[in-house]
Amino acid sequence: MLFRAGSVELSSKAPRMTGWTTHTGRAAALRLSNVDTDQLIPARFMSTPRAEGYGRFLLHDTDAHLPEGTTILVAGPNFGSGSSREAAVYALVDFGIRAVIAPSFGDIFAANAVNNGLLPAAIADAPALWDDLPAEIEIDLAAGTLRGPGPGGERRFALDPAQRDKLIHGWDDIDLTAQHGPAIAAFRNDRHANHPWAVPARDQRSGHPTGEDE
Amino acid sequence: MTTLLDRLWASHEILRRDDGASLLWVDRHLVHEGSHHAFAKLAQRGLPVAEPGLTFGVADHYAPTRGTPKDAAVARMIDTLAENTAKYGIACFGLDDPRQGIVHVVGPEQGLTLPGLTVNCGDSHTSTHGAFGALAFGIGATEVAHVLATQTIWQVKPKAMRITVEGQLGPGIGAKDLALAWIARLGTGGATGHAVEYAGSTVRGLSMEARMTLCNLSIEGGARFGMVAPDETTFAYVAGRPYAPRDMDRAVADWRALRSDADTRFDREVTLDAAEIAPTVTWGTSPEDALPITETVPVPETEHARAALDYMGLTPGTPLSAIEIDRVFIGSCTNARIEDLRAAAAVLAGRKARVPGLVSPGSRLVKQQAEEEGLDRIFTEAGLDWVGAGCSMCVAMNGDRVPAGERCASTTNRNFRGRQGQGARTHLMSPAMVAAAAVTGKLTDLRPLLEGRDAA
Numbered sequence A: 001m002l003f004r005a006g007s008v009e010l011s012s013k014a015p016r017m018t019g020w021t022t023h024t025g026r027a028a029a030l031r032l033s034n035v036d037t038d039q040l041i042p043a044r045f046m047s048t049p050r051a052e053g054y055g056r057f058l059l060h061d062t063d064a065h066l067p068e069g070t071t072i073l074v075a076g077p078n079f080g081s082g083s084s085r086e087a088a089v090y091a092l093v094d095f096g097i098r099a100v101i102a103p104s105f106g107d108i109f110a111a112n113a114v115n116n117g118l119l120p121a122a123i124a125d126a127p128a129l130w131d132d133l134p135a136e137i138e139i140d141l142a143a144g145t146l147r148g149p150g151p152g153g154e155r156r157f158a159l160d161p162a163q164r165d166k167l168i169h170g171w172d173d174i175d176l177t178a179q180h181g182p183a184i185a186a187f188r189n190d191r192h193a194n195h196p197w198a199v200p201a202r203d204q205r206s207g208h209p210t211g212e213d214e
Numbered sequence B: 001m002t003t004l005l006d007r008l009w010a011s012h013e014i015l016r017r018d019d020g021a022s023l024l025w026v027d028r029h030l031v032h033e034g035s036h037h038a039f040a041k042l043a044q045r046g047l048p049v050a051e052p053g054l055t056f057g058v059a060d061h062y063a064p065t066r067g068t069p070k071d072a073a074v075a076r077m078i079d080t081l082a083e084n085t086a087k088y089g090i091a092c093f094g095l096d097d098p099r100q101g102i103v104h105v106v107g108p109e110q111g112l113t114l115p116g117l118t119v120n121c122g123d124s125h126t127s128t129h130g131a132f133g134a135l136a137f138g139i140g141a142t143e144v145a146h147v148l149a150t151q152t153i154w155q156v157k158p159k160a161m162r163i164t165v166e167g168q169l170g171p172g173i174g175a176k177d178l179a180l181a182w183i184a185r186l187g188t189g190g191a192t193g194h195a196v197e198y199a200g201s202t203v204r205g206l207s208m209e210a211r212m213t214l215c216n217l218s219i220e221g222g223a224r225f226g227m228v229a230p231d232e233t234t235f236a237y238v239a240g241r242p243y244a245p246r247d248m249d250r251a252v253a254d255w256r257a258l259r260s261d262a263d264t265r266f267d268r269e270v271t272l273d274a275a276e277i278a279p280t281v282t283w284g285t286s287p288e289d290a291l292p293i294t295e296t297v298p299v300p301e302t303e304h305a306r307a308a309l310d311y312m313g314l315t316p317g318t319p320l321s322a323i324e325i326d327r328v329f330i331g332s333c334t335n336a337r338i339e340d341l342r343a344a345a346a347v348l349a350g351r352k353a354r355v356p357g358l359v360s361p362g363s364r365l366v367k368q369q370a371e372e373e374g375l376d377r378i379f380t381e382a383g384l385d386w387v388g389a390g391c392s393m394c395v396a397m398n399g400d401r402v403p404a405g406e407r408c409a410s411t412t413n414r415n416f417r418g419r420q421g422q423g424a425r426t427h428l429m430s431p432a433m434v435a436a437a438a439v440t441g442k443l444t445d446l447r448p449l450l451e452g453r454d455a456a
């Protein structure tokens, strides 16, 4: 699968995140809907440096008990709704979670998840799997399918194609974007020349920032 | 056949990949203490900030509202923001700045937020800035690092949804009630994947403050973007603000084009009748768990509702207006602008609060204005604490929190479990409704309390 923007091939730079295409792991049920980001990680833990690990904060104030070794969560609709705190994803990833399967996800959560190699796999009837869990689930990212317990065998999951490509290749957005430097610079100059109001005026009191007065 | 979303998107799209992701130019980037993860990523890679002049820092999430920071961890978060912004040459409205406040209050107040801009911030309520007809959306830490490094963001264009509200809102009923009403109807995931444009005569009649409240709460209905097409109300608000354009005529000429064509089709349309909106409160642990104050605690039909009532300590069938509260909070980027404080003061004037509570203005400039208008005295004479500006009890990061098991009537945006402190029980409502609850010690219909007074 070639990933192109215009005629520029984007896969030339070394990825910062490790991509993946398949994962087989232990799946556990999280029998809750609207699992918001405040449930995933309470705010009081968020001043902790990431290097100290966020796994122990996952679902800290809830009754949920995830068995050790769980790598896949199967939850109810609207998983990750609420805030933009990427720490919610850090808590999942540091615990060892590779994929969350749910009928739907908060938009910002899904973007944050993909930026950290975590798959948000949308399956409308995900809660139908609950009664057969814990069990092993096999995920094929490229095919967009998972094979798990219960009747029905293989299931397809929904994922934005841009997000799927990022997960598979472990692409890092900053590396990808760096290749568009000239296009960005041209856009910026055009915007500031033709829409001078888009540049913040210099504030009279503090003197900053730079802007149309310069 | 073009929507406001189409116009804003097209004017910021640098390129679009085959997989549908657009690279957008970011006109304004706002950072706060929580952005420390992103600055750390940048430092790790030794990258500079691409456009420090388009980036602004605000201390709010951990800002103390009384005295100095509560503990070392809180102080460190605020210091780290000051250090990071200084290091990269980013202007910062920190604790030593008279313009400090909540990022979504300060941006508009300073004229940093304008029609036609893209505005990003590592905070989901960035949708607030869409009230100006801007493409404003919250982003995570990895995305914040990306914006710092490139002043651009990759984003797949959302679907367009329009919520049209027509008619006259009743006295004392406002944007908060409108927002809770639509979220209750569609659910917290109801607008996921969509950008919501608010339209109709009711929305046109709203002040900028009220439009900001409405757009702020878009994310509680799942929409990463909320927006209102700019009009004379918008232009009048922007004019003369410190960072606003000097050549307003030229700016306004461009901004007038920012609207959806009359015959445009949206991916989704919802209409509301303003006359049917009642003062609304939440009873559960999700913003969709909302009902008119005249209703009763519902009989739970889902596992979520059962668990929510259990957490909230409520019994089905209890009139909402019989629920006793322990404290109140008036604040947050949803409802701590000057109009919000006026609305609460209109109910509280000459009355005593039966419960303790905090009133935290959205910014130091809002605080100053409220004091000039004498609103602070109304709050303190009622027995409430008039404190400094910041996120405060909205997110309980600075030490202001609701004790476990206590019930708080709050003007904030999230009644999630533990949001206002571990074990805290939150009921969301408008500032005037919180004021009414303070007066009676129970969730209360504010309308009788407004008789003979002007709803501000």
Ligand code: SF4
Residues within 6 Å of the ligand: B060, B061, B102, B103, B104, B123, B125, B332, B333, B334, B390, B391, B394, B395, B413
């Ligand atoms: S007031 Fe609350 S919702 Fe608003 S920015 Fe602060 S923490 Fe976020």
